[in-house]
Amino acid sequence: MAKQYRTREGSVTAVNTKTQLTTVGSETAPGPLLVPAGAKMLKALILAVACDNSVAADGAYFIRLEGPGLPEGPETMTVGASGVPVATGGVSTPAAFRIEIDIPVTPSNEILIFAENGGEDTGTTTIGVTLEFQM
Amino acid sequence: MSRTITVHGDVNSVDTLVRLTTQGSVTAPSLVVPSGMRKIAKIIAVGATDALADDGAAVFILRLGGPAVLGGEQVIVFGAVGTQTVQTGSDAAPSIGVPLVINDADISVSPSDVVSISAEAAGVDPGDTTVAITLVYAK
Secondary structure: OOEEEEEEEEEEOOEOOOEEOOEEOOEOOOOOOEOOOOOOEEEEEEEEEEEOOOOOOEEEEEEEEEOOOOOOOOEEEEEEEEEOOOOOOOEEOOEOEEEEEEEEOOOOOEOEEEEEEEEOOOOOEEEEEEEEEEO | OEEEEEEEEEEOOEOOOEEOOEEOOEOOOOOEOOOOOOEEEEEEEEEEEOOOOOOEEEEEEEEEEOOOEOOOOEEEEEEEEEEOOOOOOOOOOOOOOOOEEEOOOOEEEOOOOEOEEEEEEEEEOOOOEEEEEEEEEEO
């Protein structure tokens, strides 16, 4: 069966602060991320994260999936981690990755995506999340 | 049987949709889905930046749309970069993009219609970025 892909992204700028990802690049108000009609399962996540390396610190990043589109309740997933010894010259190009999962969904209901920086405050971190739905 | 199409382009500002329509020496490759092909089976996507902007923190987004893509636009994140400018006289670290490979993309398409391949950077501008996308079609 075919798949459907939905994405949200956003920037986390404070440590231990739940930040909702609500935009998609040039789409500043795409609205709620609804489980596609007919979707049976959240089959995979594709995740990408980059920190601006502006603080000599180290931290880890994770996301939370919540909302009525997830009948079994919230889920969490590690996205990545970064650290630099000095606040100048740091350049990173971390790879996006795809992880297969098997999470039931409720079609036409909303899934909310949040991201957080745990550990030390590493600066500004942008996180992108793609939900891969199996139809 | 598989068929492929590769395009690339420059994404030089955030939150700006860029249509990827070139292929190196081929300035206008056909974006028509080959006859008989019914799905995008695999996707390879990569991007890297010159890191010339300070405090950059961006992710890259692929958009697959157009009349060929059944079920509406599909939006996929495929990479990220973070950038700090270097101190005067220092060498800068390179930005080496690692391709995201999706081996079972399974996106339904209509053969002989046109697919639109676009990319964006989102977040904080890291500098100039080049991205490349390959779609592998299958029956």
